[in-house]
Amino acid sequence: MATELPKTDVVIVGAGWTGLAAAKELADAGQRCVVIERGDWRHDATNFGAPEEHDELKYARRKEHMIDTPTKTLSFRNNSDQTALPMRRLGSFLPGKGLGGAGIHWNGQLWRPLPSDLQMRSHYAERYGESILDGMNVQDWGVTYDELEPHLDFFDRVCGTAGVAGNLNGETQEGGNPFEGPRSADYPNPPMKASPPLQMFRDTAAQMGYNPFHMPSANVTKAYENAYGAQLHPCTYCGFCERFGCGYFAKADPIICIYDVVKDHENFELRMNSQVLRVEKSADGKTATGVTYIDENGQEVFQPADTVCLNAYALWNVHLMLVSGLGTPYDPETGEGTVGRNYAYQTIAAASVFFDENVWSNPFMGAGALGMTIDDFNGDNFDHTDLGFVGGGYISANQTNGRPINYQPTPPDTPSWGAEWKQAVRESYLHHVGIVCHGSSVAVPENYLDLDPTYKDAYGQPLLRMTFDFPENDRKMSAYVLSKAEEIARNMDNVRAVGTVNRAAEGESYSVVPYQTTHNTGGAVIGTDPATSVVNRYGQMWDHHNVFVFGACLFPQNLGYNPTGPLMGLAYWTLDHMKNDYLQNPRPLMDA
Amino acid sequence: MKLARTAILAIASVSLGSAAIVQAQDQTEEPEMSELERRLDVDSVLFNATIKEEPDDDLLELGRLVAMGSSENGGSGMACITCHGVDGEGDGSGAFPRLDGQAGWYMYKQLQDYASGDRPNRVMSGIAQRLTEREREAVSAYYAAMPSGDLDTAHGSMDGTLLQWGGQLAAVGSAEKGIPACVNCHGAQGTGLPPSVPYLAGQYAGYMELQLELWTDGTRDNDAMDVMSTIAKKMTEEDMRAVSEYYARVSNPATDGAEAQAEYDMPAAE
Numbered sequence: 001m002a003t004e005l006p007k008t009d010v011v012i013v014g015a016g017w018t019g020l021a022a023a024k025e026l027a028d029a030g031q032r033c034v035v036i037e038r039g040d041w042r043h044d045a046t047n048f049g050a051p052e053e054h055d056e057l058k059y060a061r062r063k064e065h066m067i068d069t070p071t072k073t074l075s076f077r078n079n080s081d082q083t084a085l086p087m088r089r090l091g092s093f094l095p096g097k098g099l100g101g102a103g104i105h106w107n108g109q110l111w112r113p114l115p116s117d118l119q120m121r122s123h124y125a126e127r128y129g130e131s132i133l134d135g136m137n138v139q140d141w142g143v144t145y146d147e148l149e150p151h152l153d154f155f156d157r158v159c160g161t162a163g164v165a166g167n168l169n170g171e172t173q174e175g176g177n178p179f180e181g182p183r184s185a186d187y188p189n190p191p192m193k194a195s196p197p198l199q200m201f202r203d204t205a206a207q208m209g210y211n212p213f214h215m216p217s218a219n220v221t222k223a224y225e226n227a228y229g230a231q232l233h234p235c236t237y238c239g240f241c242e243r244f245g246c247g248y249f250a251k252a253d254p255i256i257c258i259y260d261v262v263k264d265h266e267n268f269e270l271r272m273n274s275q276v277l278r279v280e281k282s283a284d285g286k287t288a289t290g291v292t293y294i295d296e297n298g299q300e301v302f303q304p305a306d307t308v309c310l311n312a313y314a315l316w317n318v319h320l321m322l323v324s325g326l327g328t329p330y331d332p333e334t335g336e337g338t339v340g341r342n343y344a345y346q347t348i349a350a351a352s353v354f355f356d357e358n359v360w361s362n363p364f365m366g367a368g369a370l371g372m373t374i375d376d377f378n379g380d381n382f383d384h385t386d387l388g389f390v391g392g393g394y395i396s397a398n399q400t401n402g403r404p405i406n407y408q409p410t411p412p413d414t415p416s417w418g419a420e421w422k423q424a425v426r427e428s429y430l431h432h433v434g435i436v437c438h439g440s441s442v443a444v445p446e447n448y449l450d451l452d453p454t455y456k457d458a459y460g461q462p463l464l465r466m467t468f469d470f471p472e473n474d475r476k477m478s479a480y481v482l483s484k485a486e487e488i489a490r491n492m493d494n495v496r497a498v499g500t501v502n503r504a505a506e507g508e509s510y511s512v513v514p515y516q517t518t519h520n521t522g523g524a525v526i527g528t529d530p531a532t533s534v535v536n537r538y539g540q541m542w543d544h545h546n547v548f549v550f551g552a553c554l555f556p557q558n559l560g561y562n563p564t565g566p567l568m569g570l571a572y573w574t575l576d577h578m579k580n581d582y583l584q585n586p587r588p589l590m591d592a
Numbered sequence: 593m594k595l596a597r598t599a600i601l602a603i604a605s606v607s608l609g610s611a612a613i614v615q616a617q618d619q620t621e622e623p624e625m626s627e628l629e630r631r632l633d634v635d636s637v638l639f640n641a642t643i644k645e646e647p648d649d650d651l652l653e654l655g656r657l658v659a660m661g662s663s664e665n666g667g668s669g670m671a672c673i674t675c676h677g678v679d680g681e682g683d684g685s686g687a688f689p690r691l692d693g694q695a696g697w698y699m700y701k702q703l704q705d706y707a708s709g710d711r712p713n714r715v716m717s718g719i720a721q722r723l724t725e726r727e728r729e730a731v732s733a734y735y736a737a738m739p740s741g742d743l744d745t746a747h748g749s750m751d752g753t754l755l756q757w758g759g760q761l762a763a764v765g766s767a768e769k770g771i772p773a774c775v776n777c778h779g780a781q782g783t784g785l786p787p788s789v790p791y792l793a794g795q796y797a798g799y800m801e802l803q804l805e806l807w808t809d810g811t812r813d814n815d816a817m818d819v820m821s822t823i824a825k826k827m828t829e830e831d832m833r834a835v836s837e838y839y840a841r842v843s844n845p846a847t848d849g850a851e852a853q854a855e856y857d858m859p860a861a862e
Contacts, residue, residue: 045765049773051780223822234817247776
């Protein structure tokens with residue numbers, strides 16, 4: 001029998017970006033917040049300082065900041081005919097654990113959605129006819145760019161985002177992304193430096209008629225005081241962003257940007273090393289009553305609350321709903337039910353550019369969001385007539401790191417070991433840049449999340465089961481965008497070789513083994529129709545009005561951008577409606 | 593290759609090693625150039641000394657001349673050795689940092705910044721302006737190639753708690769104040785990260801404290817992206833004193849070769 005704790009106003013599951021943002025905003029609004037986090041307390045100053053943090057083996061290879069698969073994992077299969085097996089090692093994606101969540105080990109590539117991304121079904125239907133979306137569960141988000149803009153802007157000022165605006169209040173700006181939605185304010189900070197390969201990419205892309213711009217970066221470029229009064233420092237281009245915490249206070253993360261300004265708040269309480277098992281429901285099932293979790297002493301306790309916020313990683317939010325009986329699980333046979341529906345991923349391909357000895361890339365000087373990008377083949381920024389697919393991706397020359405274990409670029413047809421391989425690494429290391437195609441992912445009826453019938457986690461709960469393969473649409477999209485990237489690569493000067501890799505190549509199934517990206521989306525999507533969404537357009541569950549859901553699990557399909565920007569825009573949108581409407585009068589904010 | 597330290601400099605009065613005693617400068621003696629050149633065979637020394645290209649004996653010889661007060665334009669007006677010493681040992685006044693074994697490119701950039709006014713200093717600006725580009729390179733390479741080690745400077749008595757606090761700031765910074773650890777950039781042992789990040793270990797406390805103050809008030813802002821100002825502004829005077837006194841007491845690894853460096857794996861406060 002679980003011990004029942006005193007009731008709180010709000011219980012928040014997970015202390016990452018969205019969980020800490022929720023705690024800060026709701027605590028300021030007078031709500032007593034209890035944040036429950038499965039991992040350890042940690043801090044940038046004390047836990048992420050170099051040189052210890054710059055241990056590639058420990059953090060990048062052995063993934064010390066990430067979830068422990070022996071305790072928490074999922075099972076995976078490519079399609080319903082297969083039997084899913086547990087993912088016993090992290091590979092394709094890397095969910096985090098501990099204070100700050102995956103917001104600690106991200107790269108800091110901070111994007112906004114395109115206005116048309118948020119109205120994907122209606123936009124494509126209007127421009128090309130509804131049939132272009134046949135066989136896909138592509139949906140509108142139910143919230144528009146203009147509605148999210150103030151919240152996207154606020155998050156830019158939480159992170160001190162660096163970049164060049166392409167659209168300021170409707171006016172196209174030189175040097176920015178001309179396709180982006182209107183910004184109400186410029187980036188808080190100037191863009192990052194451009195290394196020689198990035199300058200070459202920019203010049204070549206511009207010559208080809210494309211519109212290159214600096215990737216928006218949460219690696220801060222100047223000393224900056226954020227919207228909450230926290231101090232950020234300039235990035236030193238050390239090349240240890242993704243998979244690492246930043247001891248320089250230079251990569252915006254949930255600890256230095258939010259936790260530090262809420263930790264002493266009288267309405268804030270953080271409980272570490274506590275694993276939430278399920279959300280409990282009232283007798284009539286219409287509301288949640290709180291959460292049951294295993295505390296740091298291994299005791300099962302019940303934390304009652306008026307409001308429950310689900311702020312775990314996208315996949316774990318869906319898992320919590322399924323094991324708690326929140327909402328209706330998706331049934332791929334009938335197409336009914338919504339929890340687990342519209343799981344999507346990110347479609348990654350890349351061109352690898354090998355320069356001759358005249359071009360020095362010096363990859364060890366890098367940053368997670370150090371990139372030069374074109375958006376000409378993202379979303380519906382280009383004409384999809386007769387292309388046979390929807391969506392797209394950005395193409396970006398990125399210089400994120402030159403770490404010794406993992407960064408060993410070799411031209412095509414190099415042996416994978418031996419003297420020739422060593423020679424190739426020596427010749428290539430300082431003269432190479434990668435161009436990534438960061439592609440969208442449509443939702444299809446065959447890809448979904450549910451509970452595994454066989455395998456259980458360390459807490460005795462069934463594993464989440466992922467059924468996923470790249471949809472045909474995305475394979476075509478990826479091949480197309482990659483061909484454009486390769487063309488740019490070949491047009492650059494001093495190039496001696498170009499290699500390509502396409503994770504969604506025709507004839508190959510998605511694999512959870514090679515790392516691709518930690519951009520798992522969907523499974524608890526946002527919308528205006530309870531038949532096709534788990535939460536209404538305010539992030540509130542249709543079936544349980546005091547449960548609010550945050551994160552990329554809300555995305556009806558994945559856009560061609562990294563998810564942190566869009567999902568934080570949604571988070572502040574939801575919190576705005578909680579603070580200014582729901583909490584005064586708790587009720588469903590939309591009629592089902 | 594381990595060079596016997598006493599063979600490196602032909603200064604009879606200087607016995608080097610962990611118990612080195614730096615006496616009053618005897619300017620009639622000069623470092624033996626051939627020994628400095630031999631030190632350039634050691635990768636770590638070469639990397640430390642490299643400015644734009646690998647230094648050679650011509651550059652070191654010119655550097656020695658500049659240090660002694662001579663230069664193409666008829667001299668800088670002052671010899672480096674007058675204040676920074678023939679061995680680059682400086683003094684504890686707070687105004688004259690030690691230069692021996694310091695990162696060469698770092699010192700070269702400081703000279704450039706003194707000359708341009710990016711690092712304002714009434715004494716150094718005039719000196720740097722009178723040096724040619726090549727002379728700035730040369731004298732930087734010369735002092736960078738100079739062997740370093742522990743100076744036998746007397747550290748005043750120090751509150752142990754404050755020293756401990758300094759060590760903590762150096763190693764893990766402060767989560768409360770948002771101060772990143774010094775070791776982030778200045779190396780696990782405070783030995784700097786050549787070419788651009790200077791060593792702190794064994795530097796004079798007074799000098800480091802003064803620099804932190806200059807960064808705080810914005811007088812000095814010539815590091816990359818002004819990172820140090822951001823950090824210094826979060827520090828109290830006590831923090832500055834603590835961390836400066838701490839690093840002054842950290843053993844400065846002898847830079848006469850890789851083997852010697854290995855002896856200094858575990859720096860410790862006295």
